[in-house]
Every structure is written in structure tokens, then in C-alpha cells.
Amino acid sequence: MLDIKFIRENIDFVRTKLEERGDAVDLDQFVLMDRKRRDILQEVETLRSERNSVSKEIGARKKSGQDASDIISKMGSVSSRIKELDESLKEIEALLGGLAMTIPNIPHESVVRGTGDEDNPQVRLWGKKPQFDFEPKPHWDIGEDLNILDFARGAKITGARFTLYRGAGALLERALVNFMLDLHTTQHGYTEVFTPFMVNSESMTATGQLPKFEEDLFKVTGTDYYLIPTAEVPVTNIHRDEILDEKDLPVSYVAYSACFRAEAGSYGKDTRGLIRQHQFNKVEMVKFTRPEESYDELEKLTSNAEEVLIKLGIHFRTVSLCTGDLGFSSAKTYDLEAWMPGQDAYREISSCSNFEAFQARRAGIRFRRGENSKVEYVHTLNGSGLAVGRTVVAVLENYQQKDGSVIVPDALRPYMNGVDRIVSNK
């Protein structure tokens, strides 16, 4: 959510910035309703003020035994007028709030203008494409040939976009989770948390998934609970409606979680393999920072994610999302795209964003600089460190051998119970 006062006072700037994202938002309607809300508010508050003072007078008269019936009856009509105004106020605030909830964040000034992913500038490139003296296979073939990924049974157990991991495949997934968590906690200063995988609608609203993107979520029937699409949701909500101590900032958390996405609108896209699943694992980093340090922290967070790929020896590039490709809540986002030889393509494996105060305002996450300063919103950031399923894809495709086996990257071996090469057990 944007600051309503800021929109009011910088309407043209906001309009221009939102147009760069390619979003059509009816700001005129917004301004109109905002004006109306304040008009009603003023009237109702004046009446309340009158009622408060007269009620005091009634109390005083009754105490001293005087008659107060004349002003009591007068206040009756004032009260019913207040009730009327309260209702229209509630109505307009619901409309205004609803509208405010659907306005996306303003892109940071460093974000280049563009319309889609083809306009995203590359900011870094690490390593190079591995050379193969054979035709590299896509991971779904590698996984099935090694009997470590079972797509057919995943589909039988649940449905499309669910996968059964087996043996060294399951071990590889678990090893990657532990490797990433250990790296971020022991080398990068994050505190590990483990959260619920279901959250209520309030939490989903705070981070921006609701109300606009409900169709992307799985909802638990008969409850107000949703399966989390990312640990960003529960982790950011840890401090919802709290005022943090400045001395604790920046707060950095890392969390493993399963993630659940309905993938509405992605029919036919990435239907094979692990790239686009309804359920996948992810290690997520989340930060709460002072406003002035959030962009430095975004750079750190992004390099923390990159470090995972570097340690695994996987070639990748980092791009900065252009205005047209930016997510709803984000002011600036870096995507890490790992090289996937079996698909002859770079695929997104991490997304690192600075939301500035957008989520903090929705979620009521604030801090105080000193004893006598007023509270301010923190900036929230998050990034995948990394998407585990896609990292499995990257490992399998980049480390595949001519004989069909897969070498385990050095960094992962301490987590693989002595397995340094995955071979077929068929």
C-alpha cells in the first residue's frame, strides 16, 4: 500500500510512475473518494465533539438533581445523524481501502523503463556455460533415468505438477535445504525461523497476495487459512503490528518452507519437470531495515543468494527487472537466472526484492529511532536463497555425465552422506 497522503500530494508523480509499470489505476476516483472521506470525517467529528460535551453536561445535571430531558432529546437526533454519517464513512473507507490495496508499488528511480522480461538489463554474469561432448539431457530425463524423480507417481498420488522424489533425489533436495540454511545462518548473519505453512487472510493481505491475487493461492476449505506461496508471507508477518527497536535493525531471517502455488494462468507452460510445481521447497531470506539502508541491504541479500550458486559452481546471470516486469509489491527486484543446459536456457532460480514501506504500511511494521522520535515504517526485503526444486534442476543438468550419472558438487558432499556421484540404481 502506498501512503495515502503521499498520493494526495504527488498525484501526477504517482500516476506517471504507475503508468511505467503498465498498470491502469483510477487515481481520479481515488482522490475523489479521499476528499469525500475527509469531508464526512470532519462533519461527524464535529458532531461527536458536541455530543461529548453535552453528555458531560447531562451527567453533571443529573448528579445535582436538575432536569436534563430537554438536551437529552436534542442529543437523540444528533446521535442518529452520527450513526448515518458513520455508515457512509464506513462505506467509503471500505471502497477507498479496497482501491488502495490494488495500487501497486512505485518503482525505484534506478529501475529501467520497459514492458517485459526482454527489457530487463543484465547486471552480473558469473561463470560460464559448461561444455559437453554429448547432448545434455533435460532434468526430467536425467531424473527418470536415475530413478530419483518420479513424475508419473506424483501425478497419481495428487495430480499434475506434483513430483515424487526417491533415494538420492530426496537426499539431494534435503542436502540443498540444509546447505543453504547453514550458509545463510553461519556466513551471512541470518537467524533461522521455521513457520506455519498456512496463514490467515490478514497475513496474506499484509504482504500483498490478497486481495488481488487470490486465484494464485490454495485456500483451505471451511477456514480462513491459505497455503503459503512463499515463506515471505509468514516470516514478514512475524512482526506485523509491532514497533521494532532501532538497535535490532536490520533484522534478518532465513526460513525453509514448502511453497504452494495454484499456478492459475500457466496452463501449458513448463509442464514437464520440476520447474513449475504446485508444491516446491524454498529457502527464503527476509530483512527488516531502516529506510536509508534498504538498497544496500538489497545488494547484500542478492549477493547472499548468488553465493549459493557460486558455491555450487553453477553459471548464472543476474538481471534487474524493468518497470513492466516488476511484481505488484516490489520497488526493485533482481532475478537470478541459472543456466540450465538441458533446456538450453537461463531459468529464474531466485528473486530478490526491496518492497520499501509498501508491505510495512499494510502490515503495520514500524520502528522508532530514539526515545522522542515518532515511529516510522521499516523497509522490508526478501529473496529466495534459493528455490530448492529449481536448484535440483540446475545441479542435475549442469553436473550430468555422459554415462547418465550426476556428479555431486563439492559444497554439497558434506550433506550427502558420502554420495559424491548419483548413479542409476535400476
Next chain:
RNA sequence: GGAGAGAUGGCUGAGUGGCCGAAAGCGAUCGCCUGCUAAGCGAUUGUACGCCCCAAAAGGUGUACCGGGGGUUCGAAUCCCCCUCUCUCCGCCA
């Protein structure tokens, strides 16, 4: 799932219709005092929204907020209804 008890400010905790944005204590901050420390004394100590002032900050003023929502009343922390959460006991259970 059944029965009961609770939810008040940073914390503890009083408050059953007007004198309550809310006692008291603790904590915190500032000042005083004590040649250090401790003790003592005094003051301050919530958030949101609106309006005024204004370059802005500060300030002034009004309204709202005692778990959430609704109701009764001239007036609700206080009475009534619904919901959520916490605790205790029973049942069930990884």
C-alpha cells in the same frame, strides 16, 4: 469435541454506566540531589486519523482506540449478542 476462566497502556494490575486515555506499582527518559554506586525528589512516558499553523519540523486542536465486530443508551473499558485468541480440566491424538 465437551466444561470452565480470562483478554485493559512497554510490563504487572485496578476499574460494573458520566468525575476514565484510563488508578497504583514496575520499567524507561529527562532534570535535581548525593564528591562514585545505590537510594531519594520532580517531570515526562501510547497509536491512528482529521483540522489549524507551516517551506518543513515542532506546536495547537478535535475524534477514535481497554482482543475483534455488532447492539442498548443522551452517554459504554463497564450492560447485551456474535467471533477470535489464551489458560485449566476431560476426551481424542502424531
